[in-house]
Amino acid sequence: MRIALFQTSRPGVDVLDDAARRAAAGGAALLVAPELALTGYALGDGVAEAAEPADGPSARRLAAVAAAHGIALAYGYPERDGAAVHNSAALVGPDGTRLADYRKTHLYGPYEREHYTPGDRLVVQTELHGLRVGMLVCYDVEFPEAVRAHALAGTDLLLVPTALMRPYDTVARTLVPARAVESQLYVAYANRVGPEGDFDFTGLSCLAAPDGTVPARAGTGEELLFADVDPALLRASRADSPYLADRRPELYGA
Numbered sequence: 615m616r617i618a619l620f621q622t623s624r625p626g627v628d629v630l631d632d633a634a635r636r637a638a639a640g641g642a643a644l645l646v647a648p649e650l651a652l653t654g655y656a657l658g659d660g661v662a663e664a665a666e667p668a669d670g671p672s673a674r675r676l677a678a679v680a681a682a683h684g685i686a687l688a689y690g691y692p693e694r695d696g697a698a699v700h701n702s703a704a705l706v707g708p709d710g711t712r713l714a715d716y717r718k719t720h721l722y723g724p725y726e727r728e729h730y731t732p733g734d735r736l737v738v739q740t741e742l743h744g745l746r747v748g749m750l751v752c753y754d755v756e757f758p759e760a761v762r763a764h765a766l767a768g769t770d771l772l773l774v775p776t777a778l779m780r781p782y783d784t785v786a787r788t789l790v791p792a793r794a795v796e797s798q799l800y801v802a803y804a805n806r807v808g809p810e811g812d813f814d815f816t817g818l819s820c821l822a823a824p825d826g827t828v829p830a831r832a833g834t835g836e837e838l839l840f841a842d843v844d845p846a847l848l849r850a851s852r853a854d855s856p857y858l859a860d861r862r863p864e865l866y867g868a
Contacts, residue, residue, distance in 0.1 A: 652691035656811025681710035765797035786818035
């Protein structure tokens with residue numbers, strides 16, 4: 615399955631619409647956009663005002679975008695649920711059907727902890743083009759337990775909308791590929807890029823494969839990055855790797 619990773623500093627439905635059009639034209643079946651792609655990250659005290667319900671107006675517009683271009687779409691947004699606001703991600707199918715909703719479970723730093731409520735469901739999955747697809751958001755992927763939980767639940771492709779900041783380039787360059795290898799799945803990591811408010815995002819979006827390769831890696835500018843998720847490679851890598859089979863969970867308690 616060909617996917618596209620949208621590395622950008624520009625938020626909004628219209629921006630995602632254009633990216634979805636270009637991704638579909640390039641043969642992608644799935645577009646993965648960054649964390650909080652709908653609104654931008656550096657909202658400050660405007661987070662609550664910008665938040666919408668999971669089925670709000672922007673969600674309905676993006677469902678129409680996916681259907682218009684015939685491409686699945688994963689994106690981040692601030693989700694309003696009663697008094698709570700979550701840092702969430704959604705996956706919409708190529709017909710506009712909502713396939714998955716995930717709320718970030720590991721909030722990063724005082725800014726996120728001040729403005730968001732953490733989610734309490736770690737493994738969210740759906741099926742897309744014969745693959746079992748799961749979702750995390752940014753900081754979540756830095757916890758090996760989170761990715762391993764997906765591996766044990768059978769996730770093939772883990773989508774990670776992210777907003778990785780400088781100077782933490784090592785997360786994108788080293789940690790994300792390591793997660794793919796140690797848990798034997800693909801990780802699609804779509805980052806923001808450039809300065810925004812008090813933050814400076816590092817780019818370096820990538821698709822990391824379970825065999826230790828990185829089939830596609832973005833630079834530090836805006837980019838629409840194409841890459842292929844190969845089920846045959848996934849099967850072969852899992853057959854060759856003993857990590858999951860050789861686990862001894864009885865030893866891993868606190």
